[in-house]
Amino acid sequence: MSDNQLLEQIEKYLSGEMTRDERARFEILRNENAEINSKVTEHKHFTGLIKQYGERLELEKRLNAIHDEIDVHALEDELMIQPSFIVRLWRNHHSKISVAASIAIFAALCTMFFTGYLNNRGGNYVQLSEKINKIGAKTDQLGRTVKSLNPQHAGDLNPGNFRGTGFAISSNGYIVTDNHVIKDADSVYVQSSDGKSYKAKVIYSEPATDIAVLEITDASFKTLGVLPYSFKKAETDIGESVFTLGYPRDAMVLGPGYLTASTGFNGTNTDSTAYQVSIPVNFGNSGGPLLDNRVDIIGIINAKQTHVEGAAFAIKSNYLLKAIQDIPVDSLKKPINTNNKNALATLSRVQQIKKLQNFVFMVKVYNQ
């Protein structure tokens, strides 16, 4: 029996067109032969699928026909829930509205900030007095400008007070500072860190190395006690961490930094008498001690010669020692005993500075 004939038999069997005998015979065949049996089920299933497909197609056609009779648009209009105007506006444009609102808030805050609305405003009185102060200051400024524009008045200017820093080189009141600090001084005072002022006298100055030595002549001055630092004779290497103490303003200020070059620089020439250090210094720092980590004096800050940004210079300590030796004996009333012992090397920086501050002075210079 060919496949073709078998299929015909199966179809006849499934559609019930067989006679009773045929049917009985086919059922026996089906029971005996599993292959034929599976073919029958398979065929039944597949023709079922084709039929389902046809029915579905037919049903869809019918549904579409029914659907076409419905006026969908009219129904849609009727059934669409129309939210209120605000809600619709928000739904359709909420992202844009959010962006606009945040920009508006930002702009408002900016305006308030720049117009000073957010600052605490004192009453009008304060503002008015501020204004008067400002006007006063402006007038002063104008006066000054006029003065400086007139060169013949230059000599009449009161140069005012100078300020620098100095430090003790012996316990009996000898203090070293920069020559440029005390230059042209009429009178010199030194002020200790606890606020006591003493009259002092310049006993020696060396413009070449910018070193000057003062002696405290004030009667109220007592001895300072043993110096906690010694003076380093050897050169210090680049990279050493160093610090200075000084009076760039009324209070003593610590300036930490590094030794960055073994020579100084005075605009055109290298200067082998000085170190270059990277320490933030001001004019008031001039004459302050430059100390290394062991709290040995390695130099004297002479910031005034600095023409380079971010760098300061310090005179090397061996020039200081030389200057001390060069002081004429007849100008010394008492011997200078520089210390060779270092008492602070092992202390912490805070402790070191506590001990040091008694030996660092503000040098106040008056000249008329």
Added chain:
Amino acid sequence: MSEELNTGIPTDSEVILGILNNSESVLKRLYIAYFPMVLQLIINNNGDGDDAKDVYQEAIIILYNKVKTGDFELSSKLKTYIYSICRRLWLKRLSQMNRYGGDIKDFQEYLTVDDETEKNNERDIQFNKMGDALKLLGEPCKTIIEDFYINNRSMKEICEDFGYTNADNAKTQKYKCLQRLKKLFFQQK
């Protein structure tokens, strides 16, 4: 049945009997009765009229198949059942289109009907596969198969339509067509 009854909303048992009897009028009344409800659901939840038509017809087909295969058991009102199926189908479509915002506005009470839409999904796949296979089969095979297996026409009529000289030729042709259709159908993924 009086004319009056024929135009209103059919009762639930009327619908089931009507489907079983292939009643055209019941189908129409059923369709018209519940379409507005589904339209309302879809157009107020990010859809349009065409979406409503697709979803609603799919739901009717699910109902139809279920009734026809005899495993339909109405555990709630037919209205609720249809609404639930449509709601489920629409949620699925919304998430497929990435338009599902997380909430849906409801107009009716509903049941959870997950597995029925899943079952229908399989039927859908087979339906599409059969449609594609028949398209690929081409003429005259397509017509022969459709006439014989879907429209239940006899081989004799088909023979005359296609001008085959004897029924055996037609039978051989039909046999070849069926083999090819099977091949095409099962080849598809």
